[in-house]
């Protein structure tokens with residue numbers, strides 16, 4: 001994909017954020033973290049004033065103590081499926097023999113970073129939508145705080161560039 005197309009693809013993906021449950025259809029066209037950079041995105045959106053204002057938002061990472069707590073929650077409960085460093089399973093975007101999807105990476109190589117915290121917490125609380133996949137629900141097993149800490153840890157796996165893009169365009173999504 002050339003640069004211009006990949007920027008369009010990312011913008012399309014960002015505009016359609018919110019319904020990422022359909023992995024099969026979304027994974028083919030969605031960009032990976034390695035394609036457009038935050039700089040190329042910034043260059044692509046100057047005609048949208050809300051997005052432009054967002055570029056000045058100071059990006060904040062969760063504090064180190066929360067990330068350390070989240071790492072412990074993650075290693076104890078999640079690493080068994082999502083891998084010790086959140087790299088998931090090879091071929092995570094193709095259904096396995098059971099028709100269910102394998103655990104995806106939670107680092108910045110898949111699409112965990114396309115979701116705001118509130119949605120990440122929800123998928124962790126509720127597990128696979130409708131109980132149709134293999135992600136178990138954690139509500140009742142992990143506290144709200146532990147789930148928030150796990151999300152903080154997951155975001156710590158993202159590069160600064162991807163984190164900044166997520167923080168400005170997904171977590172604090174500009175109003176259009």
Ligand code: HEC
Pocket residue numbers: 020023073074077078079080081082100101102103104106110111112113115120123124127128129132133134135136138142150151
């Ligand atoms: C038994 C294996 C398993 C365990 C344990 C597990 N997951 Fe998952 N997880 C999955 C699978 C499979 C999916 C894909 C869900 C689907 O296709 O319905 C998933 C999806 C997710 C997603 C959505 C990713 C995206 O790109 O939208 C997040 C976030 C997540 N898991 C976080 C966690 C956290 C945090 C824990 C630990 C508290 C955890 N998972 C434990 C198997 C697991």
